[in-house]
Amino acid sequence: MDYKNYIAQKICVDGVTTAEIYEAIALPPNSEMGDYALPCFKFAKALRKSPVMIAEDLKNSLQTDDVISEISAVNGYLNFKINKDGFVRATLDKILTEKDGYGSSNQGAGKTVCIDYSSINIAKPFHIGHLSTTVLGGALYRIFNFLGYKTVGINHLGDYGTQFGKLISAYKRWGDKETVQQGGIRALNELYVRFHQEAETHPEYEDEARAYFKLIEQGDEECQTLFRWFKELTLKDVQKIYDMLDIRFDSYAGESFYSDKMQPVIDELKEHNLLVESRGAQIVDLEEYGMAPCIILKSDGTSLYATRDMAAAMYRKQTYDFDKCLYVVAYQQNLHFKQFFKVLELMGKAWAKDLVHVAYGMVSLEEGTMSTRKGNVVFLEDVIQKCIDKAAGILVEKNPNLENKAEVAQKVGVGAVIFGALYNNKIKDIVFSYDKVLNFDGETSVYVQYTCARAYSVLQKGGVPETFEIPTLTAEEIELVKALATFPETVASAAEKYEPSYVARFAVDVAQKFNKFYFDCKILTAENEQTKNFRLALTNATLQALKNAFALLGIGIPEKM
Ligand code: ARG
DSSP states (O other), rough: HHHHHHHHHHHHOOTHHHHHHHHHHOOHHHOOOOOOEGGGGGGHHHHTHHHHHHHHHHHOOOOOOOSSEEEEETTEEEEEEEEEHHHHHHHHHHHHEEEEEEEEEEETTEEEEEEOOOOOOOTOOOOOOGGGHHHHHHHHHHHHHHTOEEEEEEEEOOOOSOOOOOOHHHHHOOHHHHHHHHHHHHHHHHHHHHHHHHHHTTTTOOOOOOHHHHHHHTTTTEEEEEEEEHHHHHHHHHHHHHHHHHHOOOOOOOOGTTSSSSSSHHHHHHHHEEEETTTTTEEOOOGGGGGGOOEETTTTOOBOOOOOHHHHHHHHHHHHSEEEEEEEEEEEHHHHHHHHHHHHHHHOGGGGEEEEEEOOEEETTTTBBBBBTTOOOOOOHHHHHHHHHHHHHHHHHHTTTTSSSHHHHHHHHHHHHHHHHHHHTTSSSSEEHHHHOOTTTTSHHHHHHHHHHHHHHHHHOOOOSOOOOOOSSSSHHHHHHHHHHTTTHHHHHHHHHHHHHHOOOOOOHHHHHHHHHHHHOOOTTOOSSSHHHHHHHHHHHHHHHHHHHHHHOOOOOOOOO
């Protein structure tokens, strides 16, 4: 039940709409005052009355009922207390009947959201910098799905450019089939790094690389075969990571997919008189909008990253008829997205407003940053493995008799990596620290997982009650239920703001409130059967809500830890 809405419907203020009242209703900082409060100073000007008087008059015009148990006017605030029994009953019933669907909705029915995420570069290491786009995109994919949208996950592969000419040149000069087949991305990266080292003293290698790239473009059999092989090796390697992180795509159409779909972009740009020649290149001037020009074609007639993105956007609109198309890409590319979104708008594409750059901050390791060209790069696979190993170490120490150690360590380690990238507001830069993400007492996934294991254990001992009555409620119980009840709106705002961190924070908040309840209220040894049953039901509902939240983030929950 939406209590805010229920309250808003009851209140009449001259010249103020119900929607405005709904917006104004807030949660008081301390629940002694009430569960909801309407700050009346917002209406003082319109009503030409003091907030204190408005609150007083409103209070006198309203009556308590089954839902609202108390109304008070304090210092210009109109405070409401909700009938806790009814609220607790309704919340638990909802969670326990909707189960895995608790928090879902059909707000997105009939709508499509394309999500461009992870979008790796072929033959380049999948490093810690790709973590955020992959897990943020994956979480958004599941969240939109949960809200009834049709979601299309797109891995816009970086599989176009002279670097593939470099790779062919390096492979032909120093490569060996067996080594590359075995070594995958790591072997390809070594070749790439070597190319750059040696090209410093052999500038002619650069020309050779350009020539090879041209051959790929012209469909040369041998170069095409090598290029396809590099792509296969890369995708096979990253699939291991995608499997661990529970990441899925519906399309792998990357940059090269659009190399023959550029003409319509050029034609339409010409039609709208948007193309200008500048030093041999074809550009769209964006000075009027305070941006550098968007380069469409280089002087040699080849396309650019932006051109291919425009072709991709047009293709996606045509193929999926999206309501929104999200690009989960680091903020370093802010200008790129602003530019090509603008150009599409100038081309008269009304849907350009539905393109959204979901920008996020940098992730670095405590140990320091890296450079692909120099080769001192930290592979994400190694980071995940290190987290799993560390988790295994901690688990053995805490619980030497734990069954399925490896499986639990996997869930804890992978969860720590995902949660570490998702817990903060996405635009913030983060420094990844193994100790921090694996802290059992921190705001971490392992803290939440541990709380779930505690709930599982309680339920195993006490059983899951078929029915329950509401006893005299404690403050801890009410706080926990209040937190649980926010899940549906949390999921909806996570989608609206493209912010999976809301879901992560929900999980930590619920876990903290559950633990407070667990330590302050006896569950299995409660004073009477009614209270015990209720507390078991509350434990069960907590576990369900945490499971749903973690499922959206792609993190598993072990039953025992
Ligand atoms: N491959 C690019 C990179 O690593 C990201 C691509 C993002 N998606 C897009 N449609 N531009 O920087």
